[in-house]
Amino acid sequence: MKTANPGRHLLQSASRVFRVRGICTTRPPSDKAPAVRRFWRSAGVDSRNGKYVVTLDDRPIKTPNGAQVQLAPSQRTLAWLMAGEWETQKEFIGAHSLPLTSLVCRSIDGLSDTATRADVVDKLLKYFHTDSACLHEEYPHTLVELQQRHYTPIVEWTRKAYGIEISLTSDMFALKQTEQATQTLRKVLTEFSPLKLAALEKATMAAKSLLIGLALVEHHVSAEDAAMAAQVESNSQTQLWGHLENAHDIDNAALRQILGASACVTIGA
Template sequence: MLALPRNTLLSLLKTRCPNCLKQKNYATRKRFYRNTGIVQNENKWEITLDHRRLKTPNGKVFSVPSEQLARAIAAEWDTQIETITQPTMHLTSLCNTAMDNPGKCTPHDIVNFLLEYLPTDTLLFFSDEEVELRALQEKKWTPIIEWFQKRFNVTQEVSRDLQPPAVNIETRAILARHFLSYDFTALNAISFGVEALKSPLLMLACMERRLEPHEAVMLARLEEEYQLARWGRVPWAHELNQADLTSRVAASILVIHTSADRHSAKSKAKPSETTAPFT
């Protein structure tokens, strides 16, 4: 299974600060529990808040199929110090959406969304006006595009104007089969990560461990960073946005990897009793 140190998880998932809350005007509520923990129930893992089971917005018992993911979610609740700021709790939100499925989506619905998103991928649009920016895009983005073509044995055009590049039928079919190899929870996380990065290619590179989340975010923000280098930036505001995007992508990748590892791992004997509190 994917193993991340607890401190690393906290640094990736915790983006709360006074400026963040003030600027984004998040709705918060006071923390009502002292301790967080996890408990195994048959082949599922549940999150506990002072020994009470966490539930989804629709009232279902919140459960995940991976101990590691359960620990990460418990850590996410543990990072809420005085107030609970749920819009920043991306792991919890992803799992709530997968369990409640408020949009009544099917796996095929999500895959169709991802395929339709591909022609609008940020990496497929090179600047047709600024020579320096285009050179930077070619330098930074071309290796990812080449990796994508080699990894999936496809050919993908890029656009140098406002017209979306063509995506052939073979590419769509190959990617459809690839995406459908993931379960619903992972597909929901893939969609979340693609929307954060505005790029299926960057999300695939993270999923395949070609890129780290922070590297993908910097590539997604390449044009913005280029403009900021020329015209200046607002102190802390752009860094905050970058940190928030990184936490979103990191949460998506953790859900995807634990899902994929669960399918590939060998079955383990059920322990007689398993509890692992976070305090």
């Protein structure tokens, strides 16, 4: 049966957020990708067999592989936010404007497979040995200050949360974490749900840091805090050389969209 109408305020709120942030498509994609027109009148959320499903004209959405997207009872808010993504599409569908749906589909189509999950864990642990949050330069002063402000709290939280030692260095080629720390994190990541692992994968790749991604999906830091940590080096350069309006603004928005989506899907996951 359908969920109660009061839940629609979440859909309306999500619609306003996505419109304000300008991530709805009003024109077809480039010639390299086929343009897919909006084919539904309205998006919503239904409760079916104890699960939440996002619907387009009362038809549940499916993953690219054809699996029906079903969300747990604890993920009601996520379901409405996903519906908001679809509601705010314009004439053509933009894949970049469906970040929540993309993560959920990744968790179902890819990360429900044991071998794929193991490969993703291996890939994420490689970031641990080149982690930007573990690279602490000694100059310039602006960079050192930003590293202390944004990197150090995340490193300290990781040490305490998982009981591991984390090496810091100013030389990326000298950075090497211990086998004990690596195996401890491997165990942690292996126990993540498919959806949480999908969120961590996306956040880590965007931030170039497993530690920042972990702090985000474990809700130790906000998406904005994670973005500031991920942009320590670029923000240091901006302070020295100035702001490039178009390039920096686009990068800032894209990063926050990815990190925000990664944080949202892990609520109740």
